Amino acid sequence: MASREEIMSKVETLIGPFNNKGVALKDATTFAGDLEWDSLTVMDFVAAVEDEFDIIITMNMQAEIETVGQLADAVAKLMDN
Amino acid sequence: MTDLLSKFDPLIQERETLLATGVKDPYALVMEEVKSPTIAVCNGKETILLGTYNYMGMTFDDDVMEAGLTALKDFGSGTTGSRLLNGTYSPHKDCEEALKEFYDMDHAMVFSTGYQANLGIISTLAGKGDYVILDIDSHASIYDGCAMGNAEIVAFRHNDVEALEKRLKRLPAEAGKLVVLEGVYSMLGDVAPLKEMIRVCKENGAMTLVDEAHSMGFIGDNGRGVCEDQGVIDDVDFVIGTFSKSVGTVGGFCVSNHPKFEIMRLVCRPYVFTASLPPSVMATASTSIRKLMHSGNKRAHLWENSKKLHKGLRDLGFEIGTPEAQSAIIAVIMPDLERGAMMWQALLAEGLYVNLARPPATPANMTLLRCSLCAEHTSEQVDQILGMFEAAGKAVGAI
Numbered sequence: 001m002a003s004r005e006e007i008m009s010k011v012e013t014l015i016g017p018f019n020n021k022g023v024a025l026k027d028a029t030t031f032a033g034d035l036e037w038d039s040l041t042v043m044d045f046v047a048a049v050e051d052e053f054d055i056i057i058t059m060n061m062q063a064e065i066e067t068v069g070q071l072a073d074a075v076a077k078l079m080d081n
Numbered sequence: 082m083t084d085l086l087s088k089f090d091p092l093i094q095e096r097e098t099l100l101a102t103g104v105k106d107p108y109a110l111v112m113e114e115v116k117s118p119t120i121a122v123c124n125g126k127e128t129i130l131l132g133t134y135n136y137m138g139m140t141f142d143d144d145v146m147e148a149g150l151t152a153l154k155d156f157g158s159g160t161t162g163s164r165l166l167n168g169t170y171s172p173h174k175d176c177e178e179a180l181k182e183f184y185d186m187d188h189a190m191v192f193s194t195g196y197q198a199n200l201g202i203i204s205t206l207a208g209k210g211d212y213v214i215l216d217i218d219s220h221a222s223i224y225d226g227c228a229m230g231n232a233e234i235v236a237f238r239h240n241d242v243e244a245l246e247k248r249l250k251r252l253p254a255e256a257g258k259l260v261v262l263e264g265v266y267s268m269l270g271d272v273a274p275l276k277e278m279i280r281v282c283k284e285n286g287a288m289t290l291v292d293e294a295h296s297m298g299f300i301g302d303n304g305r306g307v308c309e310d311q312g313v314i315d316d317v318d319f320v321i322g323t324f325s326k327s328v329g330t331v332g333g334f335c336v337s338n339h340p341k342f343e344i345m346r347l348v349c350r351p352y353v354f355t356a357s358l359p360p361s362v363m364a365t366a367s368t369s370i371r372k373l374m375h376s377g378n379k380r381a382h383l384w385e386n387s388k389k390l391h392k393g394l395r396d397l398g399f400e401i402g403t404p405e406a407q408s409a410i411i412a413v414i415m416p417d418l419e420r421g422a423m424m425w426q427a428l429l430a431e432g433l434y435v436n437l438a439r440p441p442a443t444p445a446n447m448t449l450l451r452c453s454l455c456a457e458h459t460s461e462q463v464d465q466i467l468g469m470f471e472a473a474g475k476a477v478g479a480i
Contacts, residue, residue, distance in 0.1 A: 040445060043217055047238060056251045058212075059227075059234040 002079065007053075008072045014048050015068070027069030053079060104422040105429070107437040117141055118329075118457045123434060131452045131466055132436035136409050137298045137379055138457030139329030139369045149330075152364035159359045164191075165346065168357030172364045179367035180336055183374055184305055184320065188342040191334045191363070193355050195294055195323030196222040198333030201351035202290065202319060203261060204230035211257035214248060216240065218268070218444045220292065223261050232259075239266070239444065242277045249285035258287035264307030265295035268443050268451070269402030270410025272300075276311040283316060290319040298327030298373040299380055299409055299456075324366045327373060332358050332366055379456040383409055386454045386463055393467040394452075398480040402449065412438075413450040413470075420479060421448035427473035433466060 002010075012025050018041055019025075023034050031037050037045070046057055049071070055078040057065075065071050100106060114122035118138035119130050139145055152172050162168035173191060180189035192198040203226030207213045211232040215223055218239040227234045235252070237244040245260070252258060260282045262273050275291065282289045293306030301309030304327070308314040318339060324332035335345070346352060384406075391406035394413060402412035415421035418439055425437040428450070436451040443449055452466075474480035 038446070043236065043238070047244065050251075051247070054251065056235055056248060059236055 134326035148368040149365040153361040156360035172360040176367040195333030201349040207232035383456040431469040
C-alpha cells in the first residue's frame, strides 16, 4: 500500500488544478482559509481524490477535514480499511 | 457577551450595499390582492405572476374552493393535534386515498409540508451505519433530512450517472443505502436521467427515493412525475411530493408500495410531533388531486407555454438554464446579483413577477431569474411576458 509521502504527493498533484492562487502546500495548509475554496471547488476536488484513491469521503468526514495534512491522514486510513 | 447574530454581518452588509444602489428588496414583496392563479396586485399595480409554483392553476378552482369551504364548516378551522392522536379526521384519510388513486400505489402518508416529508422520511429511513447518496444540487429539505439523521452522507455530481455508480460500488455491499433523487431540479428546471439512475441503484442494492415536487400533475401521462415519464415509477421505492405546487394548497406526502410502509407513522418524528393540517386544507388537496388525474389538456397547454417562453427568451438573447424546456421552470441566467436584482425590479415595474434566486439556493453561484409557468397562462400572456422581458432587458442592458 501507498506510504504517507506517496499519498501526500498525489494529493498535492490533485490540488494543483484548483490552486489558483499558487499557495505553497504544507500539512497545515487549510482548504477554506489558505486556498480560499468555496463549496463547489471542494466538491470537485473531493470527487477527484475519491476517484484517484478509489475511496469514499463522506460529507460527515469532510466536515472534520480542514487541512491538507488531515486529508492525507484520512485517505491513508480509508485505504487501510 | 458575544452577539450570536454577528455571524450574519457579512450578509447584512451585502444586503445594505445592494439596497443602497436603489433596487427594491426582492425578498419583501407583498401581494396586496390575488385575482387569479396568474394575476395579482403588487405595489398597487396589476402584475402577471410568473414566479409561483401554481403550475396547474388549481388555487381558484371552483370545486377545490367549494370542498374547502364545506370542510371548514363541517370540521372547524384546525385539528389541534398530531396525526397519531386527535389529529386524524376523515378528510385526512380521504386525502391519503386520493394520493393512492393518483399514484396507483398501496400506501400514502401526508405530512404538514413537503419540507417535513423529506425531513421525516430521509432521517427515519437512513439510520446509523446506513448511507444516503444524494445529488449535490439537492433541495435544502433533502440536506436537512440528512443532517437530522445519523447516516453517512455521500454526494455525487449533479445528474451524473457514472459518478453515482462509482460511489455506489465503493460502499460496503452489506450496508443499507438510500439514493435520493429529484425528478425536476427546481433551480434550473432540468430533469434527472432517472431511468439510468434507478437501474444503477437497483444493480447496486440501493433503495431509491424520488422527490417529484416540481413535476406532479404536469409531467408523465397521468401527471405522476418524471419517474412515470421515464417508465421507472414501479422501480422507485418512495416518491415524495407536495401540495404547495400543482395541487395548489399546502402539505407534503410520501407514497410507496413497500409492504412495511405503515410503520413509518409511528417512528417518523416530523410526522408524529407536529399538528396535522386543517381539514379544509385536506379537502382542497384531495379534490385538486382527483381533478389533476384528468387534466391532460391542461398539461398539454402548460407544455406549449413552457416551450414558447423558452424559445422566445432565447431568441431575445437571454441565456437559459436548459437547452430546451424540460419542465415548467425556465431559468434565465443573470451575470451577477446586482444586475439580476436590477432586471427583477425592471420586470416588476413592467408588471411581471419572477423569482430572483441567488446563492446558496442556486448551483455554481448563479443568479437566476426563475420563471415558472401556469397552465392558466394564456398564449397572449406569454407574448406579453416576452414583451416585458425585452423592454426590461434593454433598459438594464441585459440583452
